[in-house]
Structures are given as structure tokens and as C-alpha cells.
Amino acid sequence: MMETLGFFATSWLDPSLLLLTALGTFAGIYIGAIPGLSVTMAASILISFTFKWEVNEALALIAGVYVGGVYGGARTAILLNIPGAPSAIATALDGYPLARKGLAGEAIGLSTVMSVIGGLVGVLALAIAAPLIADFAIKFTSRDYMLLGIIGILLVGTLSGESFAKGAFAGALGVMIGMIGLDPMTAEARFTYGSINLMGGVPFVVAMIGFFGVAEALAQLEHISAAPIKQKVARIVPSWSDVRRYLGLGLKSSGLGTLIGALPGTGGDIAALLAYDHAKRSTKNPEVPFGEGAKEGLIAPEAANNAAVGGAFVPMLTLGIPGDAVTAIIIGALYIHGLKPGPLLLTDTPHLFWFIVGNLTLANLFLLVFGLTGVRIFTKVVECPRAILIPLIIILSAVGAYAIQNNPVHITWALGFGVLGYFLKRYGFQVGPIILGVILGPMIDANYRRAMIGAQENIGTFIYDLLSHPISLVLTCALVFMFVTQLPFVKNRKRQARP
Secondary structure (H helix, E strand, C coil): CHHHHHHHCHHHHCHHHHHHHHHHHHHHHHHHCCCCCCHHHHHHHHHHHHCCCCHHHHHHHHHHHHHHHHHHHHHHHHHHCCCCCHHHHHHHHHHHHHHHCCCHHHHHHHHHHHHHHHHHHHHHHHHHHHHHHHHHHCCCCHHHHHHHHHHHHHHHHHCCCCCHHHHHHHHHHHHHHHCCEECCCCCCEECCCCCHHHCCCCCHHHHHHHHHHHHHHHHHHHHCCCCCCCCCCCCCCCCHHHHHHHHHHHHHHHHHHHHHHCCCCCCHHHHHHHHHHHHHHHCCCCCCCCCCCCHHHHHHHHHHHHHHHHHHHHHHHHHCCCCCHHHHHHHHHHHHCCCCCCHHHHHHCHHHHHHHHHHHHHHHHHHHHHHCCCHHHHHCCCCCCHHHHHHHHHHHHHHHHHHHHCCCHHHHHHHHHHHHHHHHHHCCCCCHHHHHHHHHHHHHHHHHHHHHHHCCCCHHHHHHHHHHCHHHHHHHHHHHHHHHHCCHHHHHHHHHHCC
16 A cells, blocks of 8 residues: 555656656646647657657656646637637537637636636546546447547537537538548548549648638727726635535536546547537526526536546556547657557556556646636737737747648638638637547548448348447437437427426
8 A cells, every 4th residue: 555655756856857747737728729729730840859758757748738638628719719729629519608708807707716726636537437438449340430430520519509400501611621631441432522632631720710710809899999808816716615516516526527538549639519408408597597607518628528537547557548649649658668568557557557547636736827827818918909919819820830741721611611601600600610620520431340240241131230239329319308408399398297
């Protein structure tokens, strides 16, 4: 027991590891807040100059960037309606309306505390239930991941106002954008129309910058003469009554985020989406409607996406399967240092496992400190006159789109997506479902084709597999239930049944 505690406290007692964790968390917060500078990009860059370091030093820095980066996307989502990361898309739905009411400081403070709670729950699950969660995750097959992706796409309909049809259309549009490029199995061109620039596909960060950043800037042109909203930042640290009131929802969302994060190939974006939908369905009487500044809609995705960090380490350490893109990079770092993630990692190198648990715990504590500082400077962004802010957003969007692959064509795409997003907003379509479709589309496509290959291209066998396996059956029933509950006559009967 004492030996385990010693491994856990390694990064707490070593000044250099303590400093690296703090530096990584601080940098991750501000990298995650900048669209185009994703935590995945930052982690991949770090690998290139930490491969000669000791493994503990490299992991301390990368884990700090990971934890800080997942949270950092919430800041620009709240302040500018531009998620710095896909996991912050759901955060923007209620975080930005809170900022427009002058409550940006309170929103950031509450999201910080709930992110830390979610992160600690995820780490606790990693420490206690890693083998159990890994056993559950390994039972998921390709058809189950396909169903999970489709559920995610259908969920966007519930996040897009009252029109499920508009939400589903936006999600389908995103899936089509995600299909652009070379087919990963046959290398045939899809939706490229002979353009070489489309052969490599459309990076989802470019679409995200265009649909969120540029579209929002164009929408704000209609209100360029409006006076900026003075943000209330006198109380950044949330009151104990608020924390206690929403703690139950935060813990439930954290548990959901941990489970979703432990499913290989998912991550914080799906966890945040499902948690938001759960909060929307389970909250009976929110102070304000969801989408108009409901605190529940801010808390649930922030707790879930940070809890998914701990969950993502579970399949990585126990199975050698990355939970998301960042843990895939960390697997590469472990291989570089002569370690092989998998079932033997926990038995052969238990010190490494407990070091990671302790380091993630430390990173979440630093997140609490750094997340509650610098907020006043950040909120000054939204108090800038729109005549200054709008050109700045467009310039930063162009720089972010170019920085992904140093490709000037991406700037054109971002601007084009921005114009398209602007007109979609004008006609009542939400752009969040489009981005989620771009992200989830390739996953649905790949897993559907793997499932069909497993069914020997027989549709009858494929349907039989969906109904004869327990996990697939549960997900199929959930999918059918979600679709049925969104039918107009069912929704009308629900409204009539309400007192």
C-alpha cells in the first residue's frame, strides 16, 4: 500500500515533475481555447521534442496539456460561441447565452469547478474500476460503435430547437462533409468532383472554425452598432449553494462521461453531447429553457468531457487501445520509451500506472487554480466594440484554418462554411449538429462497413446481429425509442399531457 502511495505521489514530490504538470495544464487551457490549436495537435508536437526525456517527465507534460486542453475549449465557447475543441460544442449552447446576459464570469467559474469534479471522477474510475470498465468496453463490436454514432447524430435533433427535422438535416449535411475525400477502404474519390484539394478530405477543425467562428462574425454584423454587454466578473468563484445544487447532475454527467470515454474511438465530444441530452431530458423545471442560458446545460457537458479523460486512459493502459486521439499519441510516446500498453502494463510496471493516476489528479488540481484565474482578462474580449471584435474573429479564424496543415485552401473553405453557416442560421438551422456530423460520420461509415463484412454482406444477417446480441439490442432499442419520441404526433401528445 505504501509503495502504491509512493508511485501515486511521484509527480507531487518531485519539483521538476510538479512544474511540468503545472506548465502543461496552464498551456493546455490557452491552447484549447484557440480554435485550430487543438490539444491533439499540441500533444503530437510535444512528442517530437520529449522523446529523449525520461518517461515520467514526458507524461507529466503531455497529461497536463491534455487535461487543460479539454477544459480550455469552454472559454471561447462561452465568450464567443466559438468552441476551442469539439468537446465544447455542447457547452456553447447555454454558455454563450449566459455570456450575452453579462454572466460570463459566473459561467466560466461554474464550468471550471464542474470540469475539475468531472476530471477527478474520471481519475477515480481509472484507479478503481479500470479492469471492469475495460472488460465492458472490449465487448463493443463494430455495429455497436455504428449505432452509437447514429444515436449521436439523432441526438443533435434534440439540441436544435423544436424542429427535429432541421437538426437531422444539419447532422446529415455534416456527415456528407465528413465523407469528402478518398474512401479509406477502396481509395476511390468521394464528393471530390475532380478537385485535388478535396482528395484529403475536409479537416473538422476547418469546418468548426467556419461554421462557428466566421458564421458568428457574419451574424454579428447585423448588430454592429449595438453596445457591448458589460460582463459581471465580480464573482468568478461559484457560490457553495450553486455547487451543492448542481453537484448531483455533475456527478451523474461525470459517470456518463467516464463510461463513454472508456469506449475506444469515442471521446469527450460524444460524452458532452450525451450528457447534455441527459440533462435536458432529466431536468424538469430549469430556471431558463435549455439553449437560452440554462446552467444545467453548461454543467453537464463540462463535467462529462473532463471525466472522459480518465475514461480514455482505461482502454489505453489495460488493452493498448486508444480511447481517443490524444491517448493514441500517448501510446506512441510509451512505445518510444520502450513500454507496451496492454494487459501486462499494469502487472509489469504498476509504478507507471499509479504515476499516471497521481499525475492526472495533480493536473486537475492545477486546472482548478488556473481555470479560476485570468477570467477578467478573457471577459474583456466580449466587451470589445463589435467593429474591432468581428474583424479580429475573422482574422483568427483564417489563421487557425491555415495553421492546421499550412494549406491556404483551408482558409477558403473556412470562409465558405462561414457563409453557409450564416444562411443556415438565418433559416433556423443550428450549426452544432453539422460539426458533430463531420466528426461522427467517418466513424459510422467505417464501422458499418466492418459490420457488413462480418455479416458477409448479407443484410438479413446484419439485422439478426443487431437483434441477437445484448449490447446491440439495447442500442437499437434506444435508437428506435429516440426516433419515435421525436415524431410530431408523439410530441404533441406529450404537450397535451403536461399540466
